[in-house]
Amino acid sequence: MSKQTRTSRPGRTGVFLLTAACGLMAGLPAHAAETATQEVQRLRAQLEAQMKVSQAIQARLDALEAREAADAKAQAETKVQAEQVAAQAATQAKTIAKLEASSGDNGSFTMAGGRPTFTAFGGKGTLQIGLQAQFDAAAYFEDNASVKRSGVDLGDGVNARRIRIPFVFRYGDVTATVTPDFGGSPDGRQNTQYLYEANLAYMPFKGFTAALGYLQPNISLQDAPSSNDFMFMERPAIMDVERNIAAGDARAAVGARYYQDRFFVSGFLTGQAYGGQSTTTATSSIGSTGSVTTAISTTQPSNGQQTGAVMRVAGRPVYGEDYDVHLGFSGSKVFSMNQNDSNRLAQNLALSVQPELRVDTSKLINTGSMPATGVYTWNPEVGLRYQNFLVQAEYVEIGINRQHQAGAGLGGASQTPDLTFQGAYVDASWVLTGEPRLYQSARGGFGGLKVAHPFNPETNDWGALELAARYSDINLNSHVQRFLAQSVTGGVAGGQQDVIQVGLNWYPNDHLKFMADYQIVDVSKLSGATLQNQTGLRYQAVGFRAQVAY
Structure with a gap:
């Protein structure tokens, strides 16, 4: 075979190796290949699930x-x-x-605070009309023996104590107030209209008020609240006597008052009370309660009018949400008397007071006429409220300056010494339904209460209920010794009165009030040429009042 035509072929050894490799591959197990495929599929499924x-x-x-x-x-x-x-x-x-x-320019009408209110002058002017009506009833139970001794038999009955209709006109910082009073003691004052107040007040900023006219100057803690907010039907007797010497209702006065949360201060220059200038009657009342009278001769006119001053400083140095501590001091001084005695040198002054009810008008203690050249009063005041419990007290001293005349008195002493009268009270209030008697900084004392749940039987609400108690004393005796004539000592036996009373007050709402008072009264008075007779009176009394106020 020729070398040029021979192709290249693998040798026997290469053929053998190729054959062996193919045999080996053909000889691998079939399930191993399947497992790999499934693993790939499983992983692929997991990947797809994770992707989802x-x-x-x-x-x-x-x-x-x-x-x-x-x-x-x-x-x-x-x-x-x-x-x-x-x-x-x-x-x-x-x-x-x-x-x-x-x-408001043309006039509008609302019921602000329950009072009819007319607004005009672009809202700058308002006219409010209010109402205060108190209707009293009382019954007296006297000791028969003392009735015989005193000759006084108090009569049961009724009385319209106060029926006042205030007209209050405000324009800007100026307020004009006119309030007639158709009640009194007795009611209507013998059917004559009586003026409670008529004045102008200027209030340029909060807390300050200057006033001029017939008004009620601020004196004493008992005189601070409105008569709508009394614990009892009347003030303690000593407070009525004090306030009507130079303060009281319808007093001609000019002055100012200023208050903040913690303090109250006021001062007024005062003159006669409304109607006190009359010279046509034998005696004329200086105060609305008739507790201070001036004996005026129908033939000897007065020489000038009474002029005095009234001041008060009060406040609550310590207070919180549940408590108030009140301290204060009041005083008054008459430094120019209405000289109406026979010598036109002094004022014939008499101190007297009705019992602490105003149904029977008898005055059980009375100094009689005293020629006085000056009068002063002073009294400290204290009060404490804790939640719905309140207690307050005051002491009052009244001094009468007289012309001193040497005479044949004891040891040649003056027959007309200066006189001193005094009195005090303490009272307490417990509101059974929980409402507190709130402190009124603008008045410097404790006011009334705000009824939490007005009377409504459908909701089982019955208003507010208050229980009160008081002891009061007034002593109009000065330089008095029993079995010794007043002409010898120069003293005055006006008598002494002690009153113990309890009261229950029901407030159906903020405008209605019903009062029930029970009193035990002991009046001790000496009479006779040598003050040998005891002519006082002992009695008990119950009084009731229905009141509406807006």
Whole structure:
């Protein structure tokens, strides 16, 4: 065979190796190949499942982001809407204010605080009309022996104690008040109209008031609250006597008062009370209660009018939500007397007082006429409230200055010494339904209570209920010795009165009040040429009052 035509072929050895490899490959187990394929498929399935989970998570994230975007948009829209509503409300408020002001120019009517109120002058002027009406009834149970000794038999009956209709006109910082009183003691004062107040007040800033006219100057803790807010039907007797010397109702006065949360101060220059200038009757009342009278001669006119001053400093140095501690001091001084005695040198002054009810008008203690060249009073005051319990007390001293005349008295002493009278009281209130008697800084004392649950049987509400107790004493004796004539000592035997009483007050709401008082009264008085006779009176009394006030 020729070398040029021979092709290249594998050798025997190469053929053998190729054959062996193919045999070996053909000899591998079949299940090993299948396992690898399944593993690949399993892994591929897991990957697909994981991809689906990832896609689901991503979808949830996308939804949350979309929701947050929607919430943010909603919040923004809501904020815009709120701003628009607020702007509309402000515009409406301005419109309402303009309408009210424009309507006030022509007059408008409301019931502010339960009082008919007319508004005019662009809202700067208001006229309020109020009402206070108190109707009393009482019965007296006397000791027969003392009735015989005293010759006084108190009569049961009724009395319109106060019927006041205040007209209050305000314009800016100026207030004009006129209040007639158709009640009294006795009611109507013998059917004559009586003026309770008529004055002008200027209030340029909060807490300060300057006043001029017939008004009630501030004196004593008992004189601080309105008569609508009394614990009992009347003030303690000693307080009525003191207030009517230079203060009291319808007193001609000019002065000012100023208060803050912790203190109250007032001072007034005072003159005669309304009607006190009359010279046509034998005696004329200086005060509304008739507790101080001036004997006036029908033939000897008075030489000038009484002039005095009244001051009061009070406050609550310690107070909190549940408690108030009150301290104060009041005083008055008459330094220019209404000189109406026969020598026109002194004022014929008499101190007297009715019992602490005003149905029977008898005055069981009375100094009689005393020529006086000057009068003064002073009294400390204290009060304490803890939650719905209140206790307060005052002491009063009244001094009478007289012309001194040497005579044949004891040891050649003066027959007309200066006189001193005194009295005191302590009273307490416990509001059974829990309402407190709140402190009134503007008055410098404790006021009434705010009924928490007005009377309504459908809701089982019965208003407020208050239990009160008081002891009061007044002594109109000075330089007195039994079995010794007053001409010898120069003293005055006006008598002494002690009253123990308890009261129950029901407040159906803030405008109605019903009172029931029970009193034990002991009046001790000496009479006769040498004060040898005991002509006092002992009795018990029950009194009732129905009151409405707006």
